[in-house]
Each structure stands twice: as C-alpha cells, then as structure tokens.
Amino acid sequence: MTLATNYKAAAFMALAMSGFIINDVIVKTLTDEINYGQVMFVRGLMMVVLLAALIAYKKHSITIKQIKSGPMLLRVSLEAVATTFFLIGFSNLPVANASAIMQALPLAVTLGAYLFLKEPVGWRRLSAILIGLVGVLIIIRPGLEGFNIYSLAILTVVILAAGRDIVTRLLDRDISPFYVSLLAAIAVTVLGAVLIVPFGGWRPMNLHIFGTLMLAAGFLFVGYHFIVLAMRDGDIATVAPFRYAALLWAVILGYLVFDDLPDLWTVIGSIIVVGSGLYAIFREHQRNKSIKVISKSASQIPGGRGT
Numbered sequence: 001m002t003l004a005t006n007y008k009a010a011a012f013m014a015l016a017m018s019g020f021i022i023n024d025v026i027v028k029t030l031t032d033e034i035n036y037g038q039v040m041f042v043r044g045l046m047m048v049v050l051l052a053a054l055i056a057y058k059k060h061s062i063t064i065k066q067i068k069s070g071p072m073l074l075r076v077s078l079e080a081v082a083t084t085f086f087l088i089g090f091s092n093l094p095v096a097n098a099s100a101i102m103q104a105l106p107l108a109v110t111l112g113a114y115l116f117l118k119e120p121v122g123w124r125r126l127s128a129i130l131i132g133l134v135g136v137l138i139i140i141r142p143g144l145e146g147f148n149i150y151s152l153a154i155l156t157v158v159i160l161a162a163g164r165d166i167v168t169r170l171l172d173r174d175i176s177p178f179y180v181s182l183l184a185a186i187a188v189t190v191l192g193a194v195l196i197v198p199f200g201g202w203r204p205m206n207l208h209i210f211g212t213l214m215l216a217a218g219f220l221f222v223g224y225h226f227i228v229l230a231m232r233d234g235d236i237a238t239v240a241p242f243r244y245a246a247l248l249w250a251v252i253l254g255y256l257v258f259d260d261l262p263d264l265w266t267v268i269g270s271i272i273v274v275g276s277g278l279y280a281i282f283r284e285h286q287r288n289k290s291i292k293v294i295s296k297s298a299s300q301i302p303g304g305r306g307t
Contacts, residue, residue, distance in 0.1 A: 009234020012226045013242035019223030021099065021249040024090055025257055026216040031091040033209055035199035040083060040192025042205070046217035047185040051178055051224075060176040067183065071170040075180070076187035078167065082160035083188050084195065089153030095254030096262040099247050100139050100270040101154045106243065106277045107132040108162035110284075116166060125283045128276040135272030138265055177228045240281050244274050 027039055034042075066072065090098045107129045114121040136158075140151040171180065196202055205213075230239050247270060254260040262270070 006234050006238040009230045009239045010242045012230035013234070013239050014245040016223045016226035016230060017243060017246040018249050019219045019221075019226065021095075021246055021253060023216045023219040023223065024086075025095060025253045026212060026219065027087065028091050028095070029257070030209060030212055030216075031087070034203045034205065035196065035201075036084065036087045036091070037192045037195030037197075037199045038202060038205075039087060039213070040188050041196060042192075042210075043213050043217050043220070044185050044189030044192050046214055047220060048182065048189060050217065050221045051182040051185055054225075055176065055178050055182060058176070058178070060179060062175055062179045066172050066175055069172065071167050072175075072180075072183065075164055075167045075171065076184045078160050078164040079184040080187040080191040082157050082164060084191060085153045085160065086157045089150045089157065092150040093154065094260040094262065094266075095258060096247070096251045096260060096270075097139065097151070097266050098154050099250030100262065100266055100273065101136055101151065102158060103244060103247055103270065103273045103277060104132055104136045104158050105161055105165075106240065107273075107280060108158050109165045110280055112162045112166045113169070117169065120287075122283065122287070125280045128280040128283070132273050132276030132280075135269045135276060138269035138272065141265060178224075181224050241278055244277065247274065 027043070030039060110121060110125060111129050113119040114126070136155070140155065168180070230242075251262060254262075
C-alpha cells in the first residue's frame with residue numbers, strides 16, 4: 001500500500017474515533033432526561049434507517065442463512081449487551097476515565113484470539129497484555145475511591161466487545177460490513193425497546209431531545225462508516241494505533257463539555273495501556289513481516305510451496 005493511502009486510512013481512523021466519542025458525549029448529556037433503553041431504541045431506529053439506506057444505495061445483499069448463522073447471532077447479541085453496559089458506565093463516569101478503560105480492548109482481543117482461536121501470540125505480546133492489565137487496574141483502582149460499579153460496567157464492555165470482535169473473525173467474509181452494522185443496530189434497537197420499562201418507562205421527548213439523538217446517530221454513523229474505510233484501505237499496523245485518538249478526543253470533549261480532567265492515576269494508567277497496545281501492534285507487525293519473508297524465501301527454493 002502506498003504511503004498516501006496509509007495516511008488517508010489513518011485520517012479515516014482518527015475521524016471514526018471522533019465520531020464515536022462525539023456520539024458518546026452527546027448521549028451522556030441526555031441520560032438525565034431519558035433512560036438508557038429509550039436512548040438505545042430511538043438512536044437505534046435512526047441508525048437502522050441510515051444503514052438500510054446506505055445498503056440499498058450500494059445494492060448489497062445477504063442471505064437468511066448468513067443472518068441466522070451462529071457467529072452472526074452471537075455477534076449482534078454481544079453488541080447489544082455491550083451497548084447497554086457502555087451507556088450505564090459512560091453516563092456515570094468522567095469521559096476520559098471510561099475511554100481510558102476502553103483502550104484495553106485491542107489487548108483483550110489479542111488475548112481472546114490466543115485463547116479461543118489459537119492464534120499464535122509470543123511471550124512479548126502476552127507480557128504487553130499483562131502490563132496493559134496493570135494499567136487498567138491503576139485507572140479503576142479496585143478497593144479505592146476510583147473504583148465503582150460503573151468502572152466495572154466499562155470493564156464488562158471491554159470483555160463483551162472483545163468477544164464481539166473475535167466472533168467477527170468467524171463471519172462469512174462475503175457479508176458486507178454494513179450489513180453486520182445494520183443487524184447489530186437492529187439488535188440494539190430491540191433490546192432498547194425491551195429495557196425501556198425496567199429503566200423507568202418511556203419519557204416524552206421534545207424537539208431538542210429528538211434532534212440531539214438524531215445528531216448522535218449521525219456521528220455514530222460517521223464512526224461506523226469511516227472505520228470500515230480505514231480498515232479496508234490501510235495497512236492494519238499503520239492504522240490501528242490511531243484508534244487511540246479516541247482517548248485524546250475524550251479528554252478534550254470531557255473538559256469542554258463537562259469540565260472534567262483526568263487525575264494523575266488515570267493519566268499514568270492510560271499511558272501504560274496505550275503503550276502496551278502500541279507495543280503489541282508493533283510486535284504483530286514484525287511477526288507478519290517475518291512470515292512474509294519466510295514465505296517469499298520458500299517460494300524461491302526449488303520444490304518449495306511457490307513452485
């Protein structure tokens with residue numbers, strides 16, 4: 001891939017992260033006015049309409065068999081439950097703290113792929129995962145005032161989202177990523193409808209609330225769309241580190257909107273988590289380069305796999 005293509009993909013990833021964080025912050029401003037289930041339901045309906053329109057425009061298709069496959073059903077279920085826990089945790093924690101815990105997700109995915117998909121992970125990356133876990137513990141500080149049930153909710157999201165991303169690798173590769181997003185949006189919408197009553201019932205929405213949710217759905221759509229473009233067009237080792245732009249956006253928006261700034265322990269923990277994640281990405285890149293070199297050498301040997 002050309003340098004220009006990778007630069008563009010990296011910009012797409014940073015833009016996607018901004019879309020996700022802005023959506024989260026917008027929703028956080030509404031959770032005192034309407035409950036979590038209502039947020040999931042209304043915003044989910046808007047996402048379904050946007051994604052369905054995009055799929056119709058692109059003329060993508062999917063079969064009933066692909067929709068009913070085990071990995072697909074498990075993936076959308078994990079997405080819906082993770083969204084519920086995320087709304088609960090994010091709405092009650094400082095933006096930077098919640099986002100800092102979420103930065104452990106790439107490490108959790110790597111560990112999950114090692115445990116459940118038997119993907120090779122060397123001792124260096126396993127060490128990075130353990131160090132990253134220490135960073136998360138510093139952020140949430142179990143047993144101290146920094147730890148509460150909402151920190152635990154975000155930690156649960158990391159586990160659920162890691163499961164979602166691991167299951168995604170088992171999906172039929174012919175399925176459009178926009179269909180995957182659409183089915184996830186439908187699952188979130190349905191679960192949101194179910195949770196409206198347990199979370200306090202439907203509250204009337206004025207034009208301000210409805211418009212704000214529409215704005216949130218728009219930014220969420222931006223996040224979904226540009227993360228697909230980033231992962232499709234760019235080299236993963238180049239693009240993946242720009243996921244951590246989410247933490248920068250979280251600190252900026254948390255301060256501007258809620259006057260929140262991360263404390264020293266959150267900053268230290270965040271540096272450890274991000275550093276561990278970047279090192280794990282670097283080691284994965286080095287491993288892939290080594291495999292390519294070995295494969296190329298084997299193909300040039302008489303009787304090798306390339307002959």
